[in-house]
Amino acid sequence: MGKTKELSQDLRDRIVDLHKSGMGYKNISKLLGIKVTTIGAIKAHVEARLKYANDHLKDVQSDWKKVLWSDETKIELFGLNSTHHVWRKKNAAYDPRNTVPTVKHGGGNIMFWGCFTAKGTGLLHRITGKMDGAMYRAVLRDNLLPSARKLKMGRGWVFQRDNDPKDTAKATKEWLKKNHIKHCSPALEYLFINCRPFYSPREFASFILASVYITTDADVREAQRTLADCIQQVERTYPDALVIVLGDFNQSNLSYELPGYKQFIKCPTRAENTLDHCYTTVKDAYWAIPRAALGLSDHVMVHLIPTYRQKLKLIKPSVSTTKRWTSEAVEELRTCLDTTDWDMFKGATHDLDEYTDTWTSYIHFCEERILPTRTRVSYSNDKPWFTPKLRQIRKEKEAALKSGDRDCYREAKYRFSKELRRAKSVYSEKLQQQFTANDSASVWRGLRQITDYRPQASKGQDDKALCQSLSLHYARFDTSSAMPNTSPPPSVTAPMDLTPSKAVPSSSPPPLTITHHQSSPPPFTNSEQDVRRQFARLNPRKAPGPDGVSPSTLRHCAEELTPVFTDIFNSSLESCQVPACLKTSTIVPVPKKPWITGLNDYRPVALTSVVMKSLERLILPHLKSITTPLLDPLQFAYRANRSVDDAVNLALHSILQHLDSPGTYARILFVDFSSAFNTIRPALLQDKLSQLSVPDSLCRWITHFLTDRRQYVRLGKTVSDSVSISTGSPQGCVLSPLLFSLYTNCCTSSHQSVKLIKFADDTTLIELISNGDETAYRREVARLVSWCGHNNLQLNAQKTVEMIVDFRKVTAPLPPLALMDSPITIADSFRFLGTTITRDLKWEPTISSLIKKAQQRMFFLRKLRKLKLPPRMLAQFYTAIIESILTSSLTMWYADATVRDRLRLQRVMRAAKKVIGCRLPSIQDLYISRTRRRAGRITADPSHPGHGLFSPLPSGRRLRSIRTKTSRYTNSFFPSAIRLLNTK
Known part of the structure; x- marks a missing residue:
């Protein structure tokens, strides 16, 4: 719609007078022949000016002297360019007294831009041509700041501009921000104060308090974005400060733009609504208590009681004893192992268990005897650059302060500051070297020290009874029926040979046989x-x-130990027996949640032999090469060119393709197993491996590996009694995930409308239902329950969740699903393989979670910038630590994300760009490149379950597009990937 011509002042006054007399908008429009919308705008402008005058009625004169006013004005060279009402006689229309001279084809006026203050007028600029946004910014560039300097405005002056669209455009706001001219928002008021209390936690350099007020009629999204930009700018400037945001937010919520900030006021502050908020990044910082309102205020007061505990008090100093792997000690250990008489160990026994146990004990003995140790006390606020020399200078500075000698203290303070700068510079160079050498582990350890990041480790409890209870609890699945008979048949036996080329004579007790x-x-x-x-x-x-x-x-002495362990490994594989010392495992219970309510709240993590893990890693590729061609195509774990993204994308494609047809819906069952790895029966696994063409010797070796395993629980410094079990596979072993995948390989769907997607022990059942017929779905669920019963897998009905995706306009209550007589919970959202899936297939929860994690890691980036790392190193850190979070499963959700969510992602990237100071790839570009790369790999792999969706046209140059009806299906991975490949 074109812009309405500006009305004359007398016509504006007449509209206002008619409105005050009680006449409505429509009647005024008919009387004057003006649009109704124009009539309403005139009234709104008058009310806005009246509100502005009332708000600033009590402003003092000194405040107005700081205001620089600007506007554009048009001067008529011939008469007036407006309609005037005159009294004239009949047939006197063309009388010279009743006409105004004009210039034909325009040119009868001239437009100026000008500014003025209480001190006088500024520069005057003539405008030639049509005034648009680009010309307006050019006028500001050439005249605004020179006028402010000419009028000697000083600091803190206010630029009052017109409300014309070109003056309030987004590009104009960006120009003002770029030139460090702050834009006053009518919807947001804020004030930042940087303070340093006398008593404050050492981990915070200062406290920045932000007082915020968001008006009731404000554009909430715009106000939140503006406030978030201001907070991020403060965080870039003061990375060590704690930002606390308080104020009246009305209906807005800062957590949407800055998910890392936590809100502490939960009580109602005005009637039944919580309008006043308090945000900060520290967990458990305050406890809010409502108090009586102050005076006639309609908001209650809130008493914020600090509940934060200093890290130095919260975390006790840790005393650790470590071995020092100096070059001299390593050389001495190598010499000791190299000069060892191996034949003495080999000739002392013909039993593989005893031989391996003797060898490992001897290596441990040499390590304990030769390597020196170092005991170190670590505090929670230690910094990596705080060297012993710096610690000594700090003690001298404190001694000078206590002595009262000001000159001595000044000199000690100067030496401490100089040494601190030098130590930080040295550490910065060390970080650069680690980045250059791609030593990510060292860089991350340094960052944890710089940022005082301490993950919440499980607290060890020296409780013998609890330790014994956990030991029995983890062995609860072991039964006598699960123990297979691993003794070889009496025919065709040969004695075990530690050296395969030589025979070993029999001795008492009889040697193991193969x-x-x-x-x-x-x-x-x-x-x-x-x-x-x-x-x-x-x-x-x-x-x-x-x-x-x-x-x-093993790493430093690989040359000396390789022949011995190669002999042990090959003897173990040849005899199909695993030494008992290599099968022993230590179970370390790890709490699943902060509050423990039972034994099931501890996750068993097995600490097994490093030697055994090395052997498992050698066997793993051999086992995968045999079983991969025979695996279920919908098993996405431990397979080349497969990932969790492929599993989720294929599941979503099946659902969205089905929902494109009318009268359809989908039911998704996310199956949870109780201690899945601990319920594997070795005898059943051996039969399944044989069916997958695994050699018999390897099958029996795996069976022996899982049979008669000794394990004990370690809780703090307390160790339980050892227990022998012959069921399950230890959680923490290299082979355990693959063995479970092979164990469940025969669990597949028998109906075309039911998809059974697996990723190791994560199993998902998807039923595509048409016309309300759920017969196949319930039959497949019953088959799954029966299969689990026959294979010793226990379904956890309490944690098994169902989600229904139904976009039909008219729906009826669906019959509930029961699993082993237990009703299944129907959820609105579920975290499926790391991605939050909702029943409406929206991606806002997933994107909010990713933004929250990325903004938390932005703190690390700001800390590195403070250490003066070059932009190239900061860009590498951003790519590895922050961009990897923002783009997690990007090909899955980005195309269907809303514009608002995309802008939120891009703002995080722009914030990182401002910290680093160099250009970064946009999220859109990353999505396009990754989608094309992933689609190219799928098209090159005929065994991939999604390969058939990329069907080439007869020409061979393009792919056949997938027919879609809804935008959610159009924006899913496979249709989007085909479009991108066709437009490449």
């Missing part, structure tokens, strides 16, 4: 090169297992 079936292939063996390469990849910071052999020893 079985060689004539039809079975030779057992899998490992070369010394493979074992050496595996030892060299070990993480030296990992804890040793129950056998006491640390990964550092």
Whole structure:
């Protein structure tokens, strides 16, 4: 719609007078021949001016002297460019007294932009041509700041501009912000105060208090965005300060734009509504108590009681004793192991268990005897750059302060500040070297010290009774019926040989025997090169297992230990038996939630032998190469070119494709198993592996590995009695996830409308229902329950959740689903493989969660910038730590995200860009590149379950588009990927 021509002043006054007399908008419009919307706008403008005058009625004269007023005015060179009402006689229309001279085809007027203050007028600029936003910004660039300097406005002056659309445009606001001219929002008032209380926690350099007021008629989204931008700017300037935001927010909520900020006022502050909020990034910072209102205020007062505890008081100093792997100690350990007589150990016994246990004990003995130790006391607020020299200078500074000698104290203070700057500079160079060397682990450890980040570790309880109860609880699935008979048949036996090329004579007790079936292939063996390469990849910071052999020893002494462990590994595989010391595991209970209510609230994490993990990693690729071609196509774990994104995208594609047809809906059952890994029966697993063409020797080796395992629970410094179990696979073993996937491989759907999608132990049943027929769905659920009963898997009905996706306009209550006589909970949302899926298939919860995590990590980026790292290093950190969070499962949800959510994501990226100071790729560009790359890999893999959706046209140059009816289906991964590939 075109812009309405500005009305004359007398016509405006007449409209206002008629409105005051009681005449309505429509009657005034008919009387004067003016649009109704124009009549309403005139009244709104008058009310806005009256409100402005009342708001500033009590402003003092000095405040008005700081205001710079500006406007554009048009001057008529010939007469007036407006309609005038005159009294004239009949046939006197063209009398010279009743006419106004004008210029034909325009040019009879001139327009100026000008500004003035109480001190005088500023620059005057003539406007040629049509006045638009670009010309207005050019006028401001050439005249605004020079006028302020000419009039000697000083600091803190206010620019009062017109309310014309070109003056209030978004581009104009951005220009003002870029030139450090703050834009006053009519919807938001705020004030930031930086203060430093005398008594404050050491981890906060200062406190920034923000007082906020958002008006009742404000644009909530715009006000929240403006306030969030201001807070992020303050955080960039003061990364060590704690920002506390308080005020009257009315109906807005800061947590939407800044999810990392927590709101502490939960009580009603005005009637039944909570309009006053208090936000900060610290958890459990305040406890809010409502108090009586002050005077005639309609808002209650809120007493905020601090509940925050200093980290120095909350976390006790930790005393740790570590081994020092100096070059001298490593060389001495290598010499000790290299000069060891291996034949003495080999000739002392012919039992593999005893031989392996003797060897591991000897290695642990050498490590304890040779390596020096260091005991260190660590405090929660220690900084990585605080060197012993700096600590000594600080003590000298404190001594000078106590002495009262001001000159001595000034000198000590100067030396401390100089050494602190030097120490930070040295540490900054160290971080740069770690970034250059791609040592992410060292960088992350340094960041945790810089930012005082301390993850909540489980507190050890020296409770013997609890330790014993947990030990029995974790062995509750073990039954005598689950123990398979692993003894070899009496025919075709041969004695075990530690050296496969030589025979070992019999001795008492009889040696272990191995079985060689004539039809079975030779057992899998490992070369010394493979074992050496595996030892060299070990993480030296990992804890040793129950056998006491640390990964550092295996890594530093790989050349000396490789021949021995290669012999042990091959003997174990040939005899199909695993040494008992390598099967022993230590169970460390990890709390699942802060408040423990029962034994099920502890997650068992098995700490196994590092030597055994190395052997498992050698067997894993061999086992995967055999079983991968025979795996269920809808099993997405432990397979090449498969990921959680593929599992979720395929599930969503099946649902959205089905819902594109009328009269359809979908029921999704998210199945939860009780201690899935702990219920595997080795005998059943051996049969399933045999059906998957796994060699018999490897099947029996895996069965022996899972049978007669010794485990004990360690809780703090308390250790339970050991228990022997023959059921399940330890959580923490390398092979456990793959073994469970193979164990459940035969669990598939038999009906076309039911999809059974699996990712290790995460199982999802999707029923695509048409015309309300749920027969197939309930039959498949019954089959799943029966299958689990026959395979010793226990379904957890309390944690199994169902979600119904139904977009029909007219719906009836659906019959509930029961699992083993227990009703299943119907949820509106569920976290499926790391992504929150809602019943309306909206992505706002997922995006809010990602933004919250990314904004929390922005704190690390600001801390690195304070250490003066170069922009290239900061960009690398952003890509690895922040961008990876923002773009998690990006191909799944970005195309269907709302414009508002996309802008929220882009604002986080822009905030990082301002911190780093260099250009960063946009979220849109990352989405396009990743979608094309992922689609290209799927099209190149014929075994991928989504490969058939990428069907080429007869020309071979383009792909066949997927026919869609709804936008949610159009914006899903597969249709979007095909469009992007076709437009490449």
